[in-house]
Amino acid sequence: MININKITCLGEKTVEEKNYRYDAFISYRHGELDDFVAAKLHKKLETYSLPRHIAKQIGRKKLNRVFRDREELMSSSSLSQELEEALCDSKYLILIGSSRTSQSPWVMKEITTFKALNGPERILLLIIEGKVEEVIPDILRVHIRTYEENGELVTVEEKVEPLATDIRGANKKEVERKLEEEILRLIAPIAGCRYDDLKQRHKERRKKKLMGLALGCALLLGGFGAFNAWRVWQIGVQMREKLATQSRALADQSLRLLEKGDRMKAILVGKEALPKSLATPEKPIMDEALYALSEALYVYKYDFKLVPEKTLDYSRPLYFSKLSPKGKWAATLSEEGYIEIWDLETGELKSVVKKGNSYLRMDSFEFIDDKHYILSDEEGLKLTEVATNQLSWQIAGESYNKFYLSPDKKQILVVGDTVRLYDAEKQQAIGELVGLDIDSYREMQVTWNQDMSVLAIGQDGKVHIWDLINKRWLTTFESKYKILSGLVFIDERSLAVSSNDEYKDEMEYFYGNGRGNLSYMHIGVNGAEEVWQLDSSESMIEMLRVNPENPQQLVMTKGNVLETVDVTVGKVQYSLAQSSTIMNYCLLGNHLALCGMRDGSVRALMLDVGGLYESASFNHSAGITDLNYAGGRIVITTGEDKKGYIYKDMSGSPKATLEGFEGSMEQGAYSKDGKWAYTISNQGDMAYIWHMDKQALVTSIPMEEYAGKAGFLEDNQSIYIFSARKGIEVWGLDGTFKEAFSNELAEEIYYKAPYFYLVSDTEVQIVKEDNLELYKTIETVDAVSLSIIDEGRFLTLDKAGQLSLVDIQTTKGQVLKEEGVLNCIANKDTIAVCLEDNSVELIDLKTGKITDVLKNDGLALSYFVFDEESKTLWLGYEDTTVWYYSLETKMREQLKENSPSPMTGIHFYKEENRMAITTEQNELLVYNLQNQKRLGYLKAIIAVNDKCDEFIRGDYEKLYVVPFYTAEMLVEEAQKQLVGRTLTEQEKEQYFIQE
Template sequence: MNGKEWRNGMSKYAAFISYRHGGIDEKVAIQIHKEIERYRLPEKIAKAKGIKTLGKIFRDAEELRAASNLSEIIREAIRESEWLIVLCTRRYKDSVWCMEEIEYFIELRGRDRVIVVLIEGEPNESFPKILTEIEQDGEIVHIEPLAVDVRADSEKEIVKNVKNEKFRFLARMLDLDYDDLRQRQRERKKKQIMAMASVICVSVGIFVGTVMLKNIELEKAYTALDDSMQQTLRGQSYYLAEYASEAYNDGDRTTAALLALEALPQNLKEPERPFVESVMQSLTQALGVYDYSSGFRTDKVYSLEEEAYDTKAQISADEQVIMIEKYVYTAGNMLQRKVYVYSLQDKSLLCQYNLSEMNRSYYTASTKSAYLMKDSKTLLYLGSNGLTAVDIYTGEKLFQGNAGDELIVSRQEDVIVTTDYTKGFLYFYDAAGEETLNCNLGTENKYTLCDVNADSSSVVLSVIAEGAEGLMLLDTKTGESTFVNQSGECKNVFFIDNTQLCFIREDTEEDLKHIVVCDAESLAENYLCDANWEIRDVCATKNNTCVYFHGKKIYEVDIVTGKIKWEHEFSTSVLSIEVTDNICGITCNDGQSYFYDMGTKELINSMEGNGEGFYMLAINEDYACMRDYWGQNIRVYKRQDYENEDVVSKDISDVVVDNPDKWYTCSSSGDKIMLGYQKGMERGIQIFDSENLSPLGGQTLENLEYSNFDN
């Protein structure tokens, strides 16, 4: 395929850069991105190929903040890319997302259109197996792909090597000989130098005369320098204020406050930099000084060392600590697991434990391998030595049990259930860690441990067997089992009460998904939703209802009648929901989060994000936590409710006829409050009476001859 044919195709991107975020990986990705997009073909090659540039490059840090698994947006970008550029480091092959990107691209376009760049390490350390092993005649054959080698002793030299070696990947993308492309580039450079030389000769004479004039102007320049520096510092303060707002939207109030403080003068009597009012607004926002609004507010961000296959979280009953489970995809289709316990007060790490490895084929979205008991100090986890109970504050081991893959605890915490899928056993323990029962499930079928009912008498597992799919109910005291045939895989299975189960069932024959409520005793079923689209989650409320979402809408449906009781549409697609104690947390694609009281259907509050979609992990009356797409950052929200009689609260939409797009806090004189507003391109101010918040008047900034609110 020649360059002309390629660019006349429908591909949106010349290449997709697959790399591990952060560190030298990201620096090289940025440099390659620049080198390719800025490169202009030599004139003869441009005419032959019918193009002047290679076109756009997809690098996800610039093109998107993602959704779930290998998001459809990334898949679409790969489909729309002619080449895949793989940046190999020792860290790269540990990323499940990067491996899926390579696998998907090779499936579409083959290995011939993959360009490998070796940044660090030896090939056997940094090249992923998917690029070094192929199957031929039923056997695995080792190959070593040709790579552009940019390795060096320092990051600065590596980036420099990228600039020097750029013609190697450019030549391949253009289907040209490397030496030929280099030679043509030298010829172009030579012409440019000759043209520049002629310009310089003419310019020398002009320069001599100009020097005398410049000496005269130099004195004036020194006088203006101080003013210029002040303007530069003012601009820097504006940028720091913006970064502080971004950190606040990311949920990191500490960083937001530090950035704002950096932009403020240290000495107000003799300020070393100008005072910018928007910086003060960023600082008060980060500290919550004048925030009298109620609802869930950003509190803390916990950042893990590396991206994860999945991340789970649990807030302790006393709301003093947060437990975080991390799953990392490794070679051999295995998941490495780890559990961390952090303080919710000062973010300090109280303890961390390695969990046993788990085969990814056993993993589901509901899989759990650790649990924090209601005493808020006892942690249960499945370690390499089996089930372990430990005091999170002292480290004292309380008891140990058998090895396992999954763990669940009954609502009353009197029954602990674990599974060992390798051996095919189910183990039951009491609260003291004594084994009360074990059941041999066998290894022929696939099981998923789901839930224990309200009175701790039954445990339910999802089962996939040859010729049958459904649910298995086991008595927690006798081990007696009952199989409930469902003719389809059952996911997100949980007990609503002692006998009623709710789950999502996939009907592969009809290509439908159903939300089903099934009575475990009578086996009577009620279908709450039938869909030809993916149902990703369903949650129960205290109102005898279930909540699910599709596209931009969430729905609440009665589990008895199957009728929709409430629905709501958001501006962008819903990513996740979580319901606990009738508090519903919702996250959307645009990074926005919403919190509802499901009893009253009232919006408690909403929070803006940074444009990146987060996933709700846990929520209760006082806290909510969510993770980012990469599973690295856990954002915690804390609920605050103000009932101060001195604070007057009023919905501005009740007193303003034509509501703007956005309001800004400006200032107060005691008896009057001034707010800034923006509506489309128009910006202005509105003044309110501070006693009853009635509007007194307003004006646009243009009419006031001001350029911005800081004036």
């Protein structure tokens, strides 16, 4: 075993003097993603050519060799001789970090060995998967340093936070793209140059290459202009290819910008990838550009979803924010008293209200509308226009006083040495509230009732109620505890009050521990009367609010818990525990509360059912200090990374919303002509028929038994509904019951005109479509599935894996496979059989001979089907790969990208070269059938029409009709969202965009 404390390399040479054989040693735990990244990284490092300026500085054009081991030693924790030498001979160690890294003793030994040789400074960390705190091994978080002090050797343990390059992604392709983008961060220290220099030189080199290509094309055009038409055509082809390459590059850049959270710039760059005029395009319309623009525009996202839009770059930690009512402006406050106003549409700083004034708090500032704000500073109370920064009015003598705006923004309560009420529109004093023992330096709560007739002010355990119509004091009552944390009116005379006991120490306050109380009070002619109260014995109650969509529901926080209370009975409805302390939450509508946590997580909670709404929940990179919502935008402030983050509600605008039903939908389909559709409820107890031209409900059909399967008949005038152990029902599209066929044994149904096939353990019943009369009964043994070939033949598969070919006329069966068959499909000429080893045999129906065997390393097959012309077999595997096999050429190819989850269906519309793949997670991926380029990605799809240009999306208790967006529709939507914004000349130069 190697002794770490005694490692020496190349005699007495120091690290700086040594000539290394390897520039880097790649250390990683062997696994699918780890191996993939290691191989890509190794190739990129060894093939990377340094920019000429950098190469001249360091005296070499390329990096030295990079060491990557190919096997992991499983039986021993000691390093092999070869790896020992490689570690000694490596200048840097690159650790590929994932959640599995720390589990490998082999990798830990490599880190320990290299750290003892060169210290932690030469270890570069590349994070590919998992949470950061799980990825970084403990050995890299601690550095032991020994030094001499007063003649004695002192050893200290220092905590360090290693720098890391993050390339985590949703799949391999995304990880590889991020590696390509961030590779320079690893190359710079290895090459001994600054990252910024390397990045700039790299950009310059790319720009020169593109300009050289453009110049070369221009020279070709000029030099061969006098030649024949074939030359001109050839140059045109080259130019079109160049323009196509440029469009693909812009589309890729658009997707990268979207990943980084700059959605508006992603739209601008994605739009530049398309021709200026779609009617007379000056460059090809690339599928990559269409897909990138559809993603940036979020045209296929119809659920409530918050997406990063812009970042507010700040030089100081941010602690609070306030938004104007329609989300046009945001004001942020730093710890040093800086209040700054930001334009949320552009992400740019509009103005600095105050600089470094420690007297300022967020209760010194308020937007009165989207044009004005009120500020209380040393000059008094001022109303200022946001756009021009011009003073509209000022009330002198109210310096640095707290003020509170009424909900209608018409009244201002100012608290200083006295308590005064002002008319905000007339800037006149309404009156002074005398007799109040209020300390303006202590926390207080203020609220108005809905018609602005009653005002409540609370502080130090006392709540004062004022009649604003008659300008008189009504009553004062005491809360259970001294610290008032919330006051809200439920109706004109009912008030909810939350109070907390004084906390013992700062830690108790930090975590929200302690005791709290919620009381419901009625204000009558004889004073305040308690209706009910709730005690909290372990947590303080904060952020008390009324759900505007349900005025009988209170919402409040208890440390890391969001609770809802039914006012009518005084009981907790839902108690929703979160991962960390809730710093703030917003009520978004649709019964949603969005919570920002101290640990950086953001969770959307459904107040009507008490659950998590996942599509609007995400994890933020830094701890959250505040979160606010207005006008479809969320602003998150953080204290750690000195940034504010703008998120936008990007729920799309569907073609139509289908209404007139209750509950949610599980399945559905379009008729062949696309004029009709049906959907089945999740409970299987209701079927709905829709007229798709009118986007209207025609009828609903109640089901006595669970509706397991349904479909349109060939004539598009009726639908059939099958219920296991009951049989078939046929209904007209107007909801008229037509016929039924009873079968209490059938577990599955298959339909292909003119017959239905009902499958049970012992028989297959063949029923005529036109009158639902029994045509044939064919005995079987343990049949589990069936595949129809034509009107006269079908295949049956039993539980033992035996495959038989059945002749309908004679009712006789011929055994094709004795056992081992998992699934089968057939067309008129070929049978495709999936075997137990997951290989697929192709059998000629005429001869019974095997014509080919398709193997895929034992991967389980999730779905396979012949296309409509029976020329291609499509196969989807559990690893989400999709393959297609030509029955004519006997060639098999893989789709250029995996589906997000295993394939469950496929639709073709060859007239417009469109193909749509459905998955286990109800996702839909639309492709160009000719080149397999992705055109769109949708979720929660339950039905696809035959043209693949219209879809039905189910979102909880809503149904949407979603169109496929053409190039013209995407450009129109981009213009709507951009609202006249264009790329600057500097931005065009940055992305090599030429007019």
